[in-house]
Amino acid sequence: MRSRTLVAAAGLAMALAACGTDDAGTEGTEDGPDLTAAPEATWSQMAGIAVPRAEQCPDETDPVEHGYAHTPQCAVIAAMTGQTLLATTGDNTWPQMASTILAPGPGKDQWAQARALMSVEGRVRNPAKFVGFQFTDYSQDRAQVLLAVEWPDGTLTAQPTQLAWQTGDWKLALPTQQTAVDAVELDNLDDFTEFRAD
Known part of the structure; x- marks a missing residue:
């Protein structure tokens, strides 16, 4: 499998909307929140990777981007930004990043052990682009x-990203090495909501 440098939940380190209040998690249709609506966002560069931004998504940037409203959007x-932070946060600040955006658990522990053995600095060359969800x-x-x-x-590839709503924020819930799944190639985006910078 070709080397990938952008997204991959726990495997990332091993191998490498308008958003409202907390009640917004129940908005959408009468059956629940709208899981297909793309966020109303602008895009900016993070270490060479385009990531989306919306009002209160994130709401905080210190020590890294965090503080997301309780909505699918x-x-x-949070998933796109979190995966980008996992791939690009430098050696001096990754512990603060991990404690801010990662949910506690064995997946986080394994990722931290692997990350301690790596060195990551600078911008990503020829990065992949987020195009849908x-x-x-x-x-x-x-x-x-x-x-x-x-x-x-x-x-085109797709990778599952798990999140947990904890302490009033969406946090990445990393799988363990044993439960992580590989990215799969896609023929098209027919079953996805397209969401991209360009």
Whole structure:
């Protein structure tokens, strides 16, 4: 499998909307929140990777971006931003990043052990681009979203990203090495909500 430098939940380190108040988690249709609406966002560069931003998504930037409203749209932004932070945060600040955006658990512990053996600095060259998402699970306290990315050679892949709603914020819930799944190649984005910078 070709080397990937952008997204990959726990495997990332091993191998490498308008958002409202807390009640917004129940907005959407009468059956629950709208899981297909793309966030109303602008995009900016983070270490060479385009990431989305929306009102209160994130609400804080110190020590890293965090503080997301309790909506599916902010969960998408938290997932994209979180995966980018995992891939690009430098050696001096990754412990603060991990304690801010990662949910406690064995996946976080394994990631931290692996990250301590790596050195990451600078911008990503020829990065993949986020191009869409699809929720496979969503509730008040957790979410799983497939993030679709396009690589420089035109290949499309999707990787599941798990999140937990803890301490008033969406946090990445990293799987262990034993439970992590590989990214899968996509033929198209037919089953995804397209969400991209360009």
